[in-house]
Amino acid sequence: MAADNSTAGPGREVAVVAFAQTVHRRSTDQLSEVELVLPVLHDVLKQTGLTTDRIGFTCSGSSDYLAGRAFSFTMALDGVGAWPPISESHVEMDGAWALYEAWVKLRTGQADTALVYSYGKSSPGCVRDVLTRQLDPYTLAPLWPDAIALAALQTQALIDAGLADERALAATAMRSRRAAEANPHAQLRGSADVEELLKQPYEVRPLRRHDCPPVSDGAAAVVLAVGDTARALHTRPAWIRGIDHRIEAHQPGVRDLTESPSTRLAAVHAGAFDAPPDTAELHAPFSAQELILRRALDLSDGTEVNPSGGALAANPVMAAGLIRIGEAASRIQRGESRRALAHATSGPCLQQNLVAVLEGEQ
């Protein structure tokens, strides 16, 4: 594909021009990863009228530990149909970071369009146990603290600091899952009211089941394009005005778990504080994390948070962050948002965070 010289090189504007996701489910026993990914890839290609050989760059995000085998992404590549050979890369991260790599590639001027996808099948194993393997292998992983236990520590810290109570957590969970009633892709749709939720037993104190994300299988895909190419592919591209990501120290013991400084720093670098967003899609698998992120991002009541239902309504690990960007972009493309913030997280207790700011044409 010839370079779009009108906007060549660093500084070119990049937009989301298509997004697709699966209907996320507790289990997809009958589907391989390729079969999970293939329909969303076809969907975004159909939306743009592009074919694989007309995509300038392809980048995916996934985890071998979820798949339970080495090089799992090589089989998923079969779903792309990488023939003739394609310019392609892969991150062992959530698809939001695959999108970041693709954004950088487009900014260099080496490509004008990019296909980004990610997927995660949590159902074959016990994702709670699997995620313990991403902890410090010498000092932390041998203790097997699982994702829910670590989130419980974080939530308790927030409660101890007087920044949340169990009622606020339940309200967050209820609002997310009620918002998901309008999202046909969500896994958990609808919720009992707060009083009913607070009568439920603890899962890991202070977390109840409603404070935790569902175990999900799912996939998502996005097409990015630059400048006039984007305008030709969509009447209302969702322009990425800024995108940045930052990481914190790994050991939960050396961090203030009630804050998310890496989210705030990424937001500063992404220009998130230049103007308030009307919409925010936050990747907060646990209810308390939404509260932490709202504070880190200075979100007021004027911002609608997680109209999709967020990760509390569907949490396909490795895709849930990319889905936040896709959901934010879709709101802009549907004319429901003028300026949307999308956030993705990785690691225990919000260790690593990405923030993107998207806008419609001004």
Added chain:
Amino acid sequence: MSAAVNPAAVPAGPHRAVGQEPVAVVGVGQTRHVSARHDVSIAGLLREAAVRALEDAELTWADIDAVVIGKAPDFFEGVMMPELYLAEALGAVSKPMLRVHTAGSVGGSTALVAANLVAARVHGTVLTVAFEKQSESNAMWGLSLPVPFQAPLTAGAGGFFAPHVRAYMRRTGAPDHIGSLVAFKDRRNALKNPYAHLHEHDLTLEKVRSAPMLWDPIRYSETCPSSDGACAMVLTGVRGAARAPRPAAWMHGGAMRSEPTIFAGKDYVSPQAGRDCAADVYHQAGVVDPRRQIDLAEIYVPFSWYEPMWLENLGFADQGEGWKLVESGVTEMDGDLPVNPSGGVLSSNPIGASGMIRFAEAALQVRGEAGEHQIDGARLALGHAYGGGAQFFSMWLVGSERPDS
């Protein structure tokens, strides 16, 4: 069959995309590669390479804007997404950190992802690190987990690649001894590289040829070792290079290509993705005759026979002629196209780092910093990596001069 490239593989227009920041390698560091580094943790291993790269560039952690790390499958150490745990050890706290995984080509791909951050002017100076600590686990069996309804990759990579070597021998009529010449050359070269894992001072060609057969036609002496090791580079732009204390290696071209693992019509001996990737890199650099214009190549050769196979795939030799370059000594240290003066993957194989070591060794050569295995007058060098079922390729060309000069 000719070495024709797929026209769609090479973009039209300018050689390199307009307006990119030129990318310079100003720091290189690696560990002494060995079979087991019991004295350091995974973090300690990476930090050793990173600190050496920073020292080479005379920079500190504070000068680094972002960190890009790469490694092969997480099962090789048994740590899921280890970059999370490595954030502090690599000085990445409060910085962007990316983790690349493109199978065996990952060391090269990681360097290219880092280079693009500079080329796009997203960051000024980037640290990139790749590693494998194979002694933490067992890579061969990590590769051999049974997957339902898929052809098993029996007993590691050698079991997968041996039939393709045999196909090359049948296709080209290459005599049986070519593989042993490559292995002997690379292991001799490694004696001049203090970082190489294997230093076999007493090795003879006869010993290479009489080693036990491992995966016919690949002998034990013709396969790569299992290594613990890491490699790091500091990449920067024009201003960063101007401040560098030692000569920079300038990136003249870089590309990745992928194709599916298994499909009807796949050429395992000379994959199209490798040919396309090389064509793209040469095009960016304005190279029309790689054999004459490129001074040396660091090529990913985990099994000796892959040297003649890749010589053809990369356009250094016509189809069926690669083994003749090996036989006539062209790829020797003193030949006119030295291949793997560092000793190559056959002498050190910390899998995830192996591709980056190829890229870094190419950079060291054009900087004139390769020490005892320096090739005199090296001005343009190729770094090459491949992975998966000979399906993922990453390459760069680095030169002693700025590409826009």
